[in-house]
Amino acid sequence: MFNWEVLHRVNSALLGVFIAAHLGVHLLAVHSPEAHALGLAWMRRYYSDWRIEAVLIASLLIQIVSGWAELRLTVKPGWRLVRNLSGLYLAVFMLTHVGSVFHARHVDQVPTDFYWVAGAFTVDILRNYAMAFYGLGVFSLFAHMIAVAALAWPGMPWRLNLALWAVSASVTAAILLAFSGTLYALAIPETVRAYYEAYW
Numbered sequence: 001m002f003n004w005e006v007l008h009r010v011n012s013a014l015l016g017v018f019i020a021a022h023l024g025v026h027l028l029a030v031h032s033p034e035a036h037a038l039g040l041a042w043m044r045r046y047y048s049d050w051r052i053e054a055v056l057i058a059s060l061l062i063q064i065v066s067g068w069a070e071l072r073l074t075v076k077p078g079w080r081l082v083r084n085l086s087g088l089y090l091a092v093f094m095l096t097h098v099g100s101v102f103h104a105r106h107v108d109q110v111p112t113d114f115y116w117v118a119g120a121f122t123v124d125i126l127r128n129y130a131m132a133f134y135g136l137g138v139f140s141l142f143a144h145m146i147a148v149a150a151l152a153w154p155g156m157p158w159r160l161n162l163a164l165w166a167v168s169a170s171v172t173a174a175i176l177l178a179f180s181g182t183l184y185a186l187a188i189p190e191t192v193r194a195y196y197e198a199y200w
């Protein structure tokens with residue numbers, strides 16, 4: 001029988017490189033939107049090649065399909081349940097997030113940069129949704145990895161486990177604070193504001 005679990009594990013190494021760099025770039029927003037733009041431009045040098053982008057999107061879909069094939073929600077409370085629930089949210093998040101990136105970029109012709117995300121945080125009706133959507137996206141990624149590590153290493157010291165949760169909460173909070181304009185005043189371009197207001 002086909003082994004989805006092995007595919008999920010092997011593919012996570014490839015996807016993991018992108019996600020680590022992607023979140024690293026978003027952390028640059030703690031410094032400034034300009035720092036974020038530099039990081040994004042650096043990453044785009046690689047994935048703006050359609051062949052690399054196709055591999056990336058294929059890897060994302062493989063991760064979702066292979067995770068779905070293995071998904072069981074009727075498991076006892078514990079690390080396995082944390083892993084499965086966070087994986088389920090990640091799948092929903094990744095599909096919605098990448099879908100809206102592509103829609104904005106190719107259908108609405110809006111630049112998908114720092115201000116595109118930050119703009120969603122400044123529209124009243126979207127603000128709480130954007131906070132929850134992105135916050136849970138980042139946090140569930142960390143929760144998923146911590147649960148996988150805890151299952152693979154049952155004797156993991158509780159101090160290390162606690163430290164990993166603290167890092168997860170800090171990275172999530174740093175990204176939310178930067179994009180929501182809490183760390184510095186944001187000058188959202190009029191075009192981005194009009195884009196969101198036309199929808200909501």
Ligand code: HEM
Nearest residue numbers: 019026044053094098101112113114117134137138141179
């Ligand atoms: C689990 C976490 C995340 C995953 C797996 C993820 C995945 C992706 C993927 C696959 C793309 C499309 C890349 C392409 O153009 O081919 C993308 C684009 C993008 N993501 Fe995320 N993302 C995550 C979290 C976030 C967060 C937290 C933010 C912002 C707060 C964000 C903002 C963006 C932006 C602005 C783009 C467009 C980049 C561009 O136009 O080059 N992402 N993301």
